[in-house]
Amino acid sequence: MYFPLLANIMVLLFTFCTAYADNAVHLDKKNLPMGCATCHYKANLKSGGGSVACITCHGAKQRKVLAHKMPKGAVVSRSDLKDIEAEFGKTFRHPTFDAPGRHSQNEILPEVDPKVLRHADCVDCHHPHFVTKENRFAGVKGKRVVNQTVAASREAEVCYRCHGDSVNLPGKYTNKRIEFSLNNPSFHPVEGEGRNSAVISLIRPYHEKKVAAADVSVISCSDCHGNDEINGPKGVHGSRFRYILKDNFDASDNISESPQAYALCYRCHSRTSILGNESFKYHSLHINGTSFSRMGTSCFTCHNSHGSTDYKYLIKFNRSVVSPNARALLKFVEKGTSKFSGECYLTCHGVEHNPKSY
Ligand code: HEC
Ligand code: HEC
Ligand code: HEC
Ligand code: HEC
Ligand code: HEC
Ligand code: HEC
Ligand code: HEC
Structure with a gap:
């Protein structure tokens, strides 16, 4: 059965509450x-x-049975x-179909209740x-400004709804x-251009600052x-790939280097430059x-x-590998x-850095 009255009320509500864009794909007959x-x-x-309705059209062909x-x-x-839909069958994915039924139309994001399931x-x-x-993010509520949420204008703002100030962050x-x-x-440089003007490993079109029209100095998630x-x-x-990355990135210790191990980084940073010690003279050694x-x-x-709240050059030591030195110092x-x-002041693989200089 179809409810014309309710539908009419919804249309009314809709026209009152929103001014939708003419190019909205789903409202185009x-x-x-x-x-x-x-x-x-x-x-x-x-x-x-919900999500199941979306994949009726954006999913596998046999979905049309729904x-x-x-x-x-x-x-x-x-x-x-x-x-x-097939993307959600891969090993690393957003839990869209793993944690269904948790979204609510009235929810406030970033989440304010620590008990709410993600x-x-x-x-x-x-x-x-x-x-x-x-x-593709048009109309998604983004930033919270005082007690109101306003539309996100950039991808990162959509991501921060759940990966920023959420109190239920694992x-x-x-x-x-x-x-x-x-x-x-x-x-x-996701929020804006970076601070370092000597990132010598960068592969064009990536550049520290946008000088020429073709330079890319700001990237996105x-x-x-x-x-x-x-x-x-x-x-x-x-x-x-782990962490839903576009390319492989191995984050572990005691491994051998290969183009594949750090393929993600080598998309933008020249492997030859990094292993040739053009910036940090002990890159290759480590x-x-x-x-x-x-x-x-x-x-x-x-x-x-992503970033470092403590040091330049994105330095943030992985504490499961690096520990304080004999003087209890751990710093760059x-x-x-x-x-x-x-x-560097630290201990790693039993080697004291007290400090080690370059
Ligand atoms: C492609 C599918 C789709 C189409 C087409 C669509 N809607 Fe929706 N609508 C949804 C979904 C999904 C939600 C729930 C959003 C949520 O859970 O946050 C929704 C929510 C709503 C709501 C609840 C309040 C809100 O805005 O979140 C109203 C009212 C509404 N739709 C009216 C309409 C009207 C009127 C039209 C036609 C002009 C329309 N919808 C077209 C999928 C659609
Ligand atoms: C965690 C956020 C997130 C979720 C959840 C998500 N998407 Fe996306 N989606 C994205 C991003 C990011 C893009 C890329 C946008 C761009 O680059 O323009 C995208 C792109 C798309 C595209 C365009 C793809 C292309 O190559 O043209 C479609 C269609 C789409 N999503 C549908 C869906 C459907 C259907 C679902 C649920 C089954 C879904 N998305 C769930 C973030 C998400
Ligand atoms: C009845 C079929 C249908 C349903 C249901 C549907 N869509 Fe779409 N969607 C389309 C069509 C058709 C387009 C336009 C594609 C184009 O022009 O290339 C589109 C475009 C999109 C795009 C823009 C990306 C692109 O390929 O241009 C996104 C994102 C998207 N849909 C997400 C969703 C989400 C999320 C839902 C569920 C709330 C949903 N769709 C439900 C048919 C549908
Ligand atoms: C509505 C909430 C929501 C939004 C919006 C969202 N995510 Fe997520 N994301 C999740 C949840 C839930 C998980 C599963 C792990 C967790 O609870 O954090 C996840 C997992 C991930 C992971 C994998 C983490 C791992 O350990 O493998 C990445 C990477 C990620 N999201 C990136 C993004 C990016 C980039 C965006 C923006 C385009 C985005 N997310 C938007 C909820 C969200
Ligand atoms: C043992 C610690 C250590 C390891 C492991 C390490 N780096 Fe570095 N890296 C540094 C230090 C210290 C600097 C800062 C050099 C300076 O003073 O400018 C640096 C600087 C950089 C820079 C900025 C300058 C440039 O060369 O463009 C990039 C990019 C970089 N590293 C990428 C990488 C990549 C990619 C890997 C893994 C393949 C890696 N680093 C592994 C310590 C390390
Ligand atoms: C330069 C590449 C790069 C960019 C840009 C980037 N990430 Fe990541 N992200 C990674 C890598 C590599 C990992 C895995 C290693 C780690 O945990 O840092 C990761 C891990 C994650 C994780 C899971 C582990 C954790 O640290 O919480 C989440 C969630 C995530 N990223 C979200 C985001 C969001 C949201 C954005 C944009 C606002 C973003 N990332 C931008 C490379 C990137
Ligand atoms: C999509 C391109 C891209 C990818 C992928 C990427 N980077 Fe970068 N990276 C940049 C850009 C652009 C800068 C320049 C920022 C600046 O000028 O401060 C940069 C700067 C850096 C710096 C120097 C930051 C500073 O402030 O001194 C380090 C260190 C670095 N990247 C490490 C990595 C590592 C490690 C990976 C892999 C996990 C990686 N990058 C992946 C684009 C990328």
Whole structure:
């Protein structure tokens, strides 16, 4: 059964509450001939059907069997619609289908209640009423300003809804909004251009500052996190690489270096430059190790991938590998800007740094 009255009330509410863009893909009758009723139908009248409704069109072909949850003729069968559902079958993925039924239309994000279970539905990242081909995050509530949430204008703001100030962030994770803050001594340039003007390993078009039109000096979460398949659908849905990364990144200790081990970093930082010690003169010593009995260590032992609240050069020691030295000191001291010179106070693999200088 279809409820015309309720539908009318919804349309009214909708027109009062929102001014939607003309290019909103789902409100275009050429895309969805049945309009609002495509998603707001029968048992899905209020909810819009959630993530399962989305994959009726954006999923595997056999999903069309779920079409009975939509009015006849609503499900578009277009060969150019990519299979997003398959991305969630990969080992590392957002828990969209692993933790269903937790999203609520009235929820406040970043979460304010520590007891609330975490989730990530399609609608948490894409608002079905506003999404356009140009802006897949259009209409998603982002920043909290005093007691109100306002629309996100950039991808990172969508991510901070759950990876920033959420009070239900699991203990092993850190606040990404703080890690990328422009006030930190160093950060990967997501919020704005970076602080270091001598990142000599950078591969063009990446550049410290935007000088020429082709230079890229600001990157996004999606430059590192997303689909492992270059030609697959874009987006941080799922990947066969850990942490839903686009390329492999090995974060462990006692490993051997290879183009694959740190493939993610080598997308933008020249492997030849790093292993050629162009900046830190002991890069190769640490990354390659010295022998079979003393193997190499990951970039992650010394660098945070996002930002450092303490030091320059993204230095943040991995405490499961690095410990304080005999004088109980654990710190990095820079000796002059862009001089490629500094001191480390720590113990690692039983080697005292008290300090060791370069
Ligand atoms: C592609 C599917 C889809 C289409 C088409 C669609 N909606 Fe929705 N709508 C949803 C989903 C999903 C939600 C729930 C959002 C959430 O849970 O945060 C929703 C929520 C709503 C709400 C609740 C308040 C809100 O805005 O979050 C209203 C009212 C609404 N839709 C009206 C409409 C009207 C009117 C139309 C046609 C102009 C329409 N919808 C078209 C999927 C759709
Ligand atoms: C009835 C089929 C249908 C349903 C249900 C549906 N979509 Fe779509 N969606 C489309 C079509 C058609 C397009 C336009 C694609 C194009 O023009 O290339 C689209 C475009 C998009 C885009 C823009 C990306 C692109 O390929 O241009 C996103 C993001 C998206 N949909 C997410 C969702 C989400 C999230 C839901 C569930 C709330 C949903 N869709 C439900 C059919 C559907
Ligand atoms: C609605 C909430 C939500 C939003 C928005 C969100 N995520 Fe997540 N994300 C999660 C949840 C839940 C997990 C599972 C682990 C957890 O609880 O943090 C997760 C996991 C991840 C992981 C994998 C962590 C691991 O240990 O493997 C990455 C990477 C990630 N998200 C990146 C992003 C990026 C980038 C964005 C923005 C495009 C984003 N997320 C937006 C909720 C969200
Ligand atoms: C320069 C590449 C790069 C960028 C840009 C990047 N990440 Fe990451 N991210 C990584 C790597 C590498 C890891 C795995 C190692 C680690 O935990 O730091 C990771 C891990 C994570 C994790 C899981 C572990 C943790 O540290 O909490 C989350 C969540 C995450 N990133 C979210 C984000 C969000 C949100 C953004 C954008 C605001 C972002 N990342 C931007 C490279 C990146
Ligand atoms: C954690 C956030 C997040 C979740 C959850 C999420 N997406 Fe996405 N999605 C993204 C990002 C990031 C992109 C890339 C946007 C861009 O680069 O323009 C994207 C892109 C897309 C695209 C366009 C792909 C392309 O290559 O054209 C579609 C369609 C889409 N998402 C649908 C969905 C559907 C359906 C779901 C739920 C089954 C979903 N998304 C869940 C973040 C998310
Ligand atoms: C033993 C600690 C250590 C390890 C392991 C390490 N680095 Fe570094 N790295 C440093 C230090 C210290 C600096 C700062 C040099 C300076 O004073 O400018 C640095 C600087 C850098 C810079 C900035 C300058 C430049 O060369 O462009 C990049 C990029 C970098 N490292 C990437 C990496 C990558 C990628 C890996 C893993 C393949 C890695 N590092 C492993 C300690 C380390
Ligand atoms: C998408 C491109 C991209 C990827 C992937 C990437 N970086 Fe960077 N990285 C940059 C850019 C751009 C800068 C320059 C920022 C600046 O000028 O301060 C930079 C700067 C750095 C710096 C110097 C920061 C400072 O303030 O001194 C280090 C260290 C670094 N990256 C390490 C890494 C490591 C380790 C990885 C892999 C986990 C990685 N990068 C992956 C683009 C990238």
